[in-house]
Amino acid sequence: MVAALVGDPARANMLTALMNGRALTASELAQEAGITPQTASSHLAKLEAGGLVEPEKQGRHRYYRLTDDDVAGVLEGLAGLAARTGHMRVRTGPKDPALRRARICYDHLAGDLGVQMLDSLRERHLVKQKKQEIELTAEGERFLAKNLQISSDMLSHPRRPVCKACLDWSERRHHLAGTLGAAMMQRFAELKWAARDPTPGSRVVNFTRTGEKQFAALFGNGKD
Amino acid sequence: MVAALVGDPARANMLTALMNGRALTASELAQEAGITPQTASSHLAKLEAGGLVEPEKQGRHRYYRLTDDDVAGVLEGLAGLAARTGHMRVRTGPKDPALRRARICYDHLAGDLGVQMLDSLRERHLVKQKKQEIELTAEGERFLAKNLQISSDMLSHPRRPVCKACLDWSERRHHLAGTLGAAMMQRFAELKWAARDPTPGSRVVNFTRTGEKQFAALFGNGKD
DNA sequence: ACAATGCTTCGGCTACCATCGAAGCATGAA
């Protein structure tokens, strides 16, 4: 039965990661789900057998995407049912608490802090979000220039939208992606606020003490 | 997660059995799923907690139905996805005789025709139903006076609500009970539209040819 | 050729959860 496939938390995470329509490699999906490649391989084989995803071989990578819009539609429907009963998913997620707090998603900040940052930007009308599209407001432009020395002309990039919302894996809410997200993460590194964990393959982002303070001053929600 | 609820075979069988919109008792659902009542009870509790089904207590039975059309829609979607990979589930059809069509429930009309009658009344806004409470509208009052010579002052009865929804035994959907249901059944008998079967103990209600025609004219749904 | 990367298969471990027996309530009937 199809529902059983979607029912497993790890597989559900993979499918959720594919919901934006992009294709992801098996290892990326493994990371998204917080499981090892072996386990992911097993799951993906089942999803493929169930007709939910389709593989596309490219070099030594294997890209997976949702089979079609029908699949996406049903997944959306399931999410809708889950939402209204307040039965939103409380995923086992990443076991590592550090990974939950701050990590790299491609090239931008994800995790608790990433979500918190976008929340703050949105609350103060520094950005406007419409679905997955995020637009930088005039105030936002000034804010970035003043506090992070990021000017809007640094953000032009032919192949990527300037801003974009990325669904956070552990928080299940949006964080800031796109060119702006990448630029901000890079700035945090340059300012020595944070650095990627030196462990090979780790996606954890470690904030320095002063970095955390500065970050909280700019994007804090009072809880930290 | 909702999908995990639907994923279990036993629960999936129950939900499939409920897909026709009728309500089923806990034990019937247990038999439908091929499990013992204890196990079914556990499953039903989970389905209820997940907002997929809603219970309705009646006597010592507990009738379960799908919460609403959204749930049915998502289940339909899942079935659609399952269908194209080759896995389809088939429901056993109805198996009952003419007792199913029209019978006496206490003192009012039940069975297919009873359900059809309430459907018709509700569709034309002659009654308003809120859960088990049924209220006669002004239009409904006029309708009854004109077509069946039933006036609202005939319906006062100290010990029973004027209208009430009664869960139908064979159709598993509501039919009209209460004082109004009894009055209408009595009127049908007076008009020689229908009569209880003379066989002792039988609850079958036989409609005359003209009676069936008149009934269809008032409450028909075009299928008869 | 060799090494490195990406993914899969295999084997064993573990945890979860469906399942059922027995007993406990609740409702309705005699």
Place this chain on the structure above:
DNA sequence: TTCATGCTTCGATGGTAGCCGAAGCATTGT
């Protein structure tokens, strides 16, 4: 009252499936 029916809760068991370590292919790069 006492009995019967319908459903639930409790406790214990077992099967299944997710998970990871280690090893095996496949592809690409040097």
